[in-house]
Amino acid sequence: QKVLAGVHMVGGILLLLLPGLVAAQAGGAVLGLILVYMLFFMPTLGLTNTIAFRHLGGNDKLFPYVRVFGTIGWIVAGLGVGWAGLSASTGVFVVAAVASFALGIYAFTLPKTPPTGGGRFSFGDLVGAKSWVLFRQRNFVIFGICALLTTICLATYNAYAAPFLGALGIENVAGVLAIGQISEVIFIVTIPFVLVRLGMKWALLGGMVMWGVRFVLFMLAAGDMPWLAIVGIALHGICNDFFLILGAMYVDQVAPVALKAQAQSYFLFVSTGLGAFLGSLVAGQVYNAVVAPSVASGESDLGAWSALWLLPIGASAVTAVLWIVFFRMSEHRATEAAVLADVAAQRDIAAERTS
Secondary structure (H helix, E strand, O other): OHHHHHHHHHHHHHHHHHHHHHHOOOHHHHHHHHHHHHHHHHHHHHHHHHHHHHHHOOOHHHHHHHHHHHHHHHHHHHHHHHHOOOOOOOHHHHHHHHHHHHHHHHHOOOOOOOOOOOOOOOHHHHOOHHHHHHHHOHHHHHHHHHHHHHHHHHHHHHHHHHHHHHHOOOOOHHHHHHHHHHHHHHHHOOHHHHHHHHHHHHHHHHHHHHHHHHHHHHHHHOOOOOHHHHHHHHOHHHHHHHHHHHHHHHHHHHOOHHHHHHHHHHHHHHHHHHHHHHHHHHHHHHHHHHHHHHHHHOOOOOOHHHHHHHHHHHHHHHHHHHHHHHOOHHHHHHHHHHHHHHHHHHHHHHHHHHO
């Protein structure tokens, strides 16, 4: 909780420097500072998950009720910035800085959450080497691959959903996209009930495969049925909640106590880092090759978007096959015991070296 407080305080300072750099039109410095800020901010996502799961104990099913306030905060921030007229203003950085300072101060009041594992800090801890033993579990490997493929879908949606809605002739695109956030709030509270009835494997499958369903709806929407795109936006609650939140819950279940923080960081690295990068890169190439020419010519060929949507649909299909065929929930107890034994062995070796 002290690390969480520290990085948010530093982040607030960095954010306050951005308006001046933007005013000076120092583009390179702005991008560099944003990169440094994100290096401080991104670890907070894994830290908050770890802190929450630690103090929930065995009541992991309560996590969605905690996480729902993140979605509510997202909605409040979007509406608040829009209402204040700061959407195209550097004032957004000041708002974010104030929020960062407030969260940093609040983090000092959180329950004491010391690191687990003990021992001296090493370079292996910096790169999360101890958590690599999790990849000895076939289930965890399959989960990592499926999470990567699903995040490619997420990156494609984040980059191109808004311009696609505009191409369909839908007005108030921002308002339509807000339906997705409202959907998140609705579906997030259903997670505990869905887990009881379907179990982790099938609930996660629903969240990952629903990304493909939404892009199929986008393809159909281009065929003179634009209302289907709005239905696809409304599926955001299932797509996000039953992937990102259930994914964090799954990682907490399978990772030993000493590795929970690093395992959460790996999940976030894949879902918000590597997958987002690959998705943006590949989708950008497809967009530039197929969609951009029609947009530039003013033809607004909606059929050109179908080639772009085939990318996430294909990724979702591969995910479904991998998950159904190779993921086995019944293997968790045996593999977790093996991981715990390996962690204990590593700890003994580290203790011998220290002594």
